[in-house]
Amino acid sequence: MTRRSITVCCVILGTLFGGLSFANAQPSLESAAEHAQSRVVKIYGAGGISGLEAYQSGFLVSPEGHVATAWSYVLDVDPTVVLDDGRRFDAKIVGFEPSLALAVLKIEASELPFFRVEEKASAQWGDPILAVSNLFGIATGREPASVMQGCIAAVTKLDARRGTFKTPYRGSVLILDLIANNPGAAGGAVVDVNGNLVGMLGKELRDASTGVWLNYALPASALRTTIGDILAGRVPQAVNSNEPKLARDKAHSLVTIGVVMVPDVLESTPAYVDEVIVGSPAERANLRPDDLILLVNGRRIDGQRSLRDTLRTIDRRDQVELTIQRDSEILPVSLRVE
Amino acid sequence: MSREFPVRWLCAAIALGLFANNWVAADGPLKLEPIVASVEQDRIAAIEHAMPSTVMVFVPGGAGGGSGVLISPDGYALTNFHVSSPAGSFMRCGLSDGNIYDAVIVGVDPVGDLALIKLLGRDDFPYAELADSRLAAAGDWCMVIGNPFLLASNLKPTVTWGILSGVGRYQYPSGTLLEYADCLQTDASINPGNSGGPIYDAQGRLLGVVGRASFEKRGRVNVGVGYAISINQAKNFLGYLHSGRIVDHATLGATVATAPEGGVRVSNILETSDAFRRGLTYSAEILEIDGRIVHTANDVQNIIATLPSGWRVKLVYRNEGETVETLVRLMSVHRQDELLEKMAGAMPPPPPREMKDPQDEDDEDRDKEESEGGDSVPQQDASKEVPNSVKALHEARRGFSNYHFNELAQSNFIDSLRQQFPSQDSPGPVTWTIKGKTADGQDVAIRVSDERLSMVAGAITVEPETNADLYDNIDDETIAGLLPALDAWRRMLAQGPKQFGETSYLGTMPLGGERPLRDCIIANDGELEVRFLSHPQSHLVEAIEVFADRDRDPAELWLIRRPNATDAGPSAIDLRYGTESLLRIDIDSWQTSADEQPTEEQHSKQADLEPENAE
Numbered sequence: 021m022t023r024r025s026i027t028v029c030c031v032i033l034g035t036l037f038g039g040l041s042f043a044n045a046q047p048s049l050e051s052a053a054e055h056a057q058s059r060v061v062k063i064y065g066a067g068g069i070s071g072l073e074a075y076q077s078g079f080l081v082s083p084e085g086h087v088a089t090a091w092s093y094v095l096d097v098d099p100t101v102v103l104d105d106g107r108r109f110d111a112k113i114v115g116f117e118p119s120l121a122l123a124v125l126k127i128e129a130s131e132l133p134f135f136r137v138e139e140k141a142s143a144q145w146g147d148p149i150l151a152v153s154n155l156f157g158i159a160t161g162r163e164p165a166s167v168m169q170g171c172i173a174a175v176t177k178l179d180a181r182r183g184t185f186k187t188p189y190r191g192s193v194l195i196l197d198l199i200a201n202n203p204g205a206a207g208g209a210v211v212d213v214n215g216n217l218v219g220m221l222g223k224e225l226r227d228a229s230t231g232v233w234l235n236y237a238l239p240a241s242a243l244r245t246t247i248g249d250i251l252a253g254r255v256p257q258a259v260n261s262n263e264p265k266l267a268r269d270k271a272h273s274l275v276t277i278g279v280v281m282v283p284d285v286l287e288s289t290p291a292y293v294d295e296v297i298v299g300s301p302a303e304r305a306n307l308r309p310d311d312l313i314l315l316v317n318g319r320r321i322d323g324q325r326s327l328r329d330t331l332r333t334i335d336r337r338d339q340v341e342l343t344i345q346r347d348s349e350i351l352p353v354s355l356r357v358e
Numbered sequence: 359m360s361r362e363f364p365v366r367w368l369c370a371a372i373a374l375g376l377f378a379n380n381w382v383a384a385d386g387p388l389k390l391e392p393i394v395a396s397v398e399q400d401r402i403a404a405i406e407h408a409m410p411s412t413v414m415v416f417v418p419g420g421a422g423g424g425s426g427v428l429i430s431p432d433g434y435a436l437t438n439f440h441v442s443s444p445a446g447s448f449m450r451c452g453l454s455d456g457n458i459y460d461a462v463i464v465g466v467d468p469v470g471d472l473a474l475i476k477l478l479g480r481d482d483f484p485y486a487e488l489a490d491s492r493l494a495a496a497g498d499w500c501m502v503i504g505n506p507f508l509l510a511s512n513l514k515p516t517v518t519w520g521i522l523s524g525v526g527r528y529q530y531p532s533g534t535l536l537e538y539a540d541c542l543q544t545d546a547s548i549n550p551g552n553s554g555g556p557i558y559d560a561q562g563r564l565l566g567v568v569g570r571a572s573f574e575k576r577g578r579v580n581v582g583v584g585y586a587i588s589i590n591q592a593k594n595f596l597g598y599l600h601s602g603r604i605v606d607h608a609t610l611g612a613t614v615a616t617a618p619e620g621g622v623r624v625s626n627i628l629e630t631s632d633a634f635r636r637g638l639t640y641s642a643e644i645l646e647i648d649g650r651i652v653h654t655a656n657d658v659q660n661i662i663a664t665l666p667s668g669w670r671v672k673l674v675y676r677n678e679g680e681t682v683e684t685l686v687r688l689m690s691v692h693r694q695d696e697l698l699e700k701m702a703g704a705m706p707p708p709p710p711r712e713m714k715d716p717q718d719e720d721d722e723d724r725d726k727e728e729s730e731g732g733d734s735v736p737q738q739d740a741s742k743e744v745p746n747s748v749k750a751l752h753e754a755r756r757g758f759s760n761y762h763f764n765e766l767a768q769s770n771f772i773d774s775l776r777q778q779f780p781s782q783d784s785p786g787p788v789t790w791t792i793k794g795k796t797a798d799g800q801d802v803a804i805r806v807s808d809e810r811l812s813m814v815a816g817a818i819t820v821e822p823e824t825n826a827d828l829y830d831n832i833d834d835e836t837i838a839g840l841l842p843a844l845d846a847w848r849r850m851l852a853q854g855p856k857q858f859g860e861t862s863y864l865g866t867m868p869l870g871g872e873r874p875l876r877d878c879i880i881a882n883d884g885e886l887e888v889r890f891l892s893h894p895q896s897h898l899v900e901a902i903e904v905f906a907d908r909d910r911d912p913a914e915l916w917l918i919r920r921p922n923a924t925d926a927g928p929s930a931i932d933l934r935y936g937t938e939s940l941l942r943i944d945i946d947s948w949q950t951s952a953d954e955q956p957t958e959e960q961h962s963k964q965a966d967l968e969p970e971n972a973e
Contacts (some may be wrong), residue, residue, distance in 0.1 A: 048560075049521055053497030106654070150497075156572045156583060158527060158543065161616070161654055166523040167496045168545040168582055198545065199582030202572075 049150060049169060055215030056152040057164035058104050058133045060208060061087055063111075063125070063154075065099035077153040077165065077208035077221065078125065080134040082251055085109070085127035088137075088243065089207030090223050091116045092123075096288070096322070101127050106162030113322075115250035118314050118343060118350040121189055121223060122243055124250045135209065135217035137244045143194055143218045147172045151200035151237075153208020153221055165208065170198030172218075175239070178225075180348065185225045185234060188350040191242045194219050196235040201225070210237040219243075255318065265332040272331040277340060277355050278302040281324050288323030301340075301355040308346065315343035401560070405501065405517055408562035410484035412515045413437070413477070414452040414505040415461075415554060417445040418743050425504030425515075425555025426451065426475065427564060428485040433459070433477035434600075436567050436592055437554030439466050440536075442473035447752045447760065448744045451477050452513040453484070460748045465599030466759045468701040469607045469691065470664075471536050471569050472592060473554075473759075474599035478748060486556060489563035491525075491588035494542060498522045502546045502568055502584070504555030515555075520546030528656050528663075529570075529585060535700050537607070539663030541585045542566050548584030557586040564589050591664040597866025597875055598666045602763035605865070606697050608665040608688035614644060616654045624675075630909040632687035635936065638675055645681070646674035648871075667691065668864065668878075672871040685871045685937055694757060767863035768855045771879045771890070774897035775851060779927035780950045782851045788950045790848050794930075794943040802943050804841070806848050811841040815941070825884045832886075832906035832913045835935040839913030843902040843933075846888040850881065859883050867891070869900055876900060911935045 059080045067074030078089030078101065087101055101111045109127035116123035143149075151168045159165050174195040178185045194210065201224050208221040219237030226233050249255050265271065274281060278300015282292045291313040296302045313321050316330045317340065334340060342353040390398070413426035413435050424441030428434070435451070442449065442463055451461045464474040477483060494500075502518045509516055523545050529538035544557060548571045557566045566586035598605040611631025617623045622644045627634050638644075644652055647661045648671040665671065667690035674683050692700065755761035776782055780790070789807035796802055800816035811828075812821040820838040822828050831838040846858075855861035860882040866875035869891050876891040889903040889912075898919065905912040913935060917928040927948050933941045 048495065048499060049497035050495045051497070053495075053521075057496065158524065158529075158572075158583070161656060163526070163656070164496065164524065166543060166583070167521060168523055169521045170545075199580070202581055202583065 049167070049213065052150060052211065052213050052215040053152070053167040054164075056150060056209055056211045057167065059135050060104065060152045060154070060165040062102040062157075062159060062165070063087070063089055063094060063099050063207065064102070065094035066096040067094055073157065073203045075154065075157045075204050076206045077155075077204065079152075079207070079209040079217070079220070080132050081124070081137055081247055082134050083130060083132050085129040085132055086114070086134075086247075086251055087111065087125040087127065088220060088247055089123050089125060090220065091118065091121045092206060092223055095123055095125075096290075099125060101125060102161065103129075103132070104162065104164045113320065115246075115255055116320060117246045118345060119188055119190070120238065120243060120246060121187060122220070122238070122246060124247060135211075137217060137240050137247050139241060139244050142212070142216075143172055143175065143239055143241075145172050145174050147218070148213055149194075149196070149218055150211050150213070150215075151196065151198060151205070151208060151221060152211065153200070153202075153205035155200075155202040155205040155208070157204045168198050168200055170196055170200070173197040178234075178236070183348065184228055186228065186348040187222070187225055188345065188348055189222070189238065192239055193222070193236040194239055196237060199233075199235055200237070201233065201235045263333050265329070266335060268332075270336060272334045272336045272338075272340060274328065274331065276301075276336050276357070277331070279307065281327070284324045286323075288325065291321050291324050291327045301357055304358075305342075305353050305355050307342075307344070307353060307355075310346070312345040313342055314345055314350070315341075317341050401519075404558070404560055404562040405503070406562075408486065408501070408556070408558040408564075409454050409503055409515060409517070411486035411564070412454060412503040412556055414510040414513060414515060415441055415445075415475075416450045416452065416458075416508070416511075418448060418450055421445070423449075423505065423508050424551055424553040425568065427554075427556035427567065428453075428477065428483050429488065429564070429596075430485050431483050432481050433461075433479075433483045434464065435461070435475050435477055437473050437475055438567065438569055439468050439471045439473045441554035442466065442475060443468075447754075448748060449475065451475070452510065454513060454515055455484075456513050458513070460745065462748060462751045463759050464763050465602050465605060467595050467599060467605045467607075468535055468697070469537055470587060470591065470595060471538070472567065472587060472595060472599065474596070476751070476763075478751070486558070486564035487562070488589050488593065489559050489565050491542065491565050491590045494522055494525050494559065494565055496522050496524050499560040500542075500544055500546055500557055500565060501560070501562075502544065502548055502552055502555065502557050504552040504568065506547070506549035506551040508551045518547040520544050523583070526660055527585065528660050535703075536570075537663055538569060538585055538587065540588055540591060540660040541569070542588055544584050544586065545582045546584065547580040549580050550578055552584070567592060588664070594664060594669075595666055595865075597877065598864070600763060601767060601863045601865045602758050602760040603862070603865070604697065604701065604757060604759055606667040606690045606692050606694075608662055608667045608669055609691045610647075610658070610662055610686070611689045612638060614655045614658050616656075617643075620653070622652050622655055622658055628689075631689060632670075632911075633673065635911060636673065636684040636686050637677065637682055638673070638686070639677060642675045642677040644673070644675050646672065648672055662688065666865065666867070669867045670871060671868060698757070764863050767877075768861060768879065771863065771877065771892065772850070772854050774892070775890075775899065778898055779925065780851070780948060782950070785852055785854065786952065787852050788848065788952055790844065791947075791949045791951070792844070792943075792945060793947045794945040797942055797944075804844065806841065806844045811845055813838060813841060825886070829885050829906045832904055833910060835911065835913075835940065837933060837941045839904065839935070840915050840931065840933045840941070842883070842886055842904045843888070843913055843915035846881065846883055846886075846904065847890070847899070847902055849883075850888075850890070855879070855881065864889070866894065 061078045063078045064075050076094045078087040081088045099111050101109045111125040111127045114124050114126045148171045152165050154165045172194045180187050205221050206223040210219040212218050217240045219239045221237050278297035279293050279302045280295035282294040293309055293311045296307050319330050321327045340355040344351050411428040415426050416423040426435045426437035447463050449461045450458055452458045459477040459479050461475045461477045464476050466473045503515050506516050524543040527541050527543045552568045555568045556564050557568050559565050566588045568586045570585050572583040611633050612627035613625045614622045615625040624642050652658050670685050670687045673686040753761040787808045792804040794802050802815045804813045828842045850858050858881050864878040864880045867878050869876045874894050879890040881888045887905040890899050891901045892899050902915045903912040916932040918930040920929050930944045932939050
């Protein structure tokens, strides 16, 4: 055992027992587990085919039913949220931040227990933590989520830009020494031994070169601003169907920006670019085939219909701001009309 | 927020800062804080307490293995059915004391994935202290000790430490048979080979038997999710497993669904089920089963699936505003044929023998010759290695994994039956003459002999002559239903289980829904099936149930004794059908006499009698 790992072990033990005046067996983590379990939810949505699980995890961040979770294909349909007491809710996606792979859902409820997303970056390597998630979809109905224990092995950045880990996230992550990031665990809560939120379990990531699965979480401090903005309603992302549409000859369209999308064959076909028209604003902005359009002027695009509808609300003389995903990168793109 | 938590966590957070500063910067040898050292000592002590009961199971002939755990000083140990089944009847078991013991299969529960085996050669085996797994909670520390990857060929088991990730978990049947209900989920590493082994709590008490793990795309290694059969489920099945039978799980005979407005409602019910006879109907709301409150359909399944078939448990339900507390006999999930067939299907294929590639051996002629003379031919029958003294402890029979242990239980039963009132020293027919009074003061006289069964109660006289008469009396729920019960008892005493009719030890079950679990002997008397339920400590028979039509209520003869008068006979007998008492008789005298002449002997026999009223 290296000196460093001995230190880590001691720190863990010290943390768990430092406050005890009696020296009996290791105290149960039951109260912290219970605290966290009551704030972690089960999320069901799209998937269920070709090895894609139709479920993931999330956690409450407001008493009114805001749920933070990982942004993933599961949210391609309006998801269902099940609380630890078994109550089921249809949820709406009220915000997402592609660069954090974070989404915030809202259910119609009140007086729920919730996590405060703290600003101070308290998580350090060596800290003991609990990971609470519905990995493998084990819990159903009123069964509480699964609890696992371990510690933060490192706080570091992922080697993501070179494609080792396919994630748009570029900030610091908490590397965990437990096998926390299983199917369905994404969006689960990582808490300290007091039950306070430390981070959010990320989607499954595998090192493209070694095949090793990564166990990690996004630190709460990285999520705080975005979650706070969404809670405060500062980022109205949902496409408002009541927003006045402009006349067709006054508004933007796929033609005015210069893209051809992949064939729209599904109820909500993802907004993938199939072709870029020569000489168009899209070409000038270097948009490419296979780019996925995520946001248009800050509005979330959940399919080609919402893309067309949103363009109809924008004057064709105005610039259009896109957020796109290209491979595992999230990029801003400005389409200027000349 | 931290105010919601015990102060110790606050202190713990402070301690973290201090320790981190002190220790990262510290020079020289590392010194543990006393509190840390003390916790570490406690953990070591718990492991030392637990580990001697851990069993490393090896299948003879190198065909795999797993883990197990000793639960009694005479060598009974639990493991998984899927660990014992490749071995068949015999296995070799190592303990951490460095010794290897022969072991023989006792009983198996293929649905619950449990098997009871018996290690041989000692009567002072170390054994695990059993915890109450209902008290366990997510977040509790726990440890798994066993034989992962069969690493413990040096008889040093592997310890992995973690917490309970969830309790009361339900895992759907894998394949067609295995069902894990009300099980424990842990993040302590569980790998292939840990199967069948113990999961202990932080004090080293046995919480459950490790069963399976979630293995998906990451290969057959731990991914942080392992499951254990709760020790409380194992406790329910221990008596059944001791019977040497292939045992089945219970079903209510009804399906239930969680209602949208909450609560569990019956969505379908078999009219042949006891639950239906007790008034449970479609849309009735189930409130409690076996003393446990249920909220969801999963809760119901979590309870029922951890009970053996044939148990009679308490049921509380609400129907049209009326709350009914009753008892319900649980049915088998499978018919016996179906269970045996599915079990055969669930058995793993014989393990592949390592066949040496002849190409490789060309360069090693000497080795090749040696190996041909020795081991290279796969052994056809691993039981050749089994000593005869061990083989003598196994007897194959259809429906049993080891009939030998059932016979042991039968002979214990008849021995204790013969020692209790009305005791009978030598086999042979006797006549019982029982006199007493009903609650309303009517005289009752009962005569039970090989020749005649008769009963006079007040103005009523019954004298069934044929077995068909007895059958009809039970079917019609008449007072004569107590005659076949008494006669079965008398005949069992006279003839013993071998001559009585097909007799076997069923296991242990509640009596009238109450613990302690009673030993149950089941004996077939022509069309009638008789069950004797005896107290586990005093071994006194407390109830005799006689079933005619299996889809109707049996006649139940309850034997009521005065407290502390265990040597005496019953002070009263009570005939019940369903949950109702039909006839209760306070006993005035209970005489046994050897059948017919000579009369002198009759007198001497009577002299031996202890009239039960002699207080």
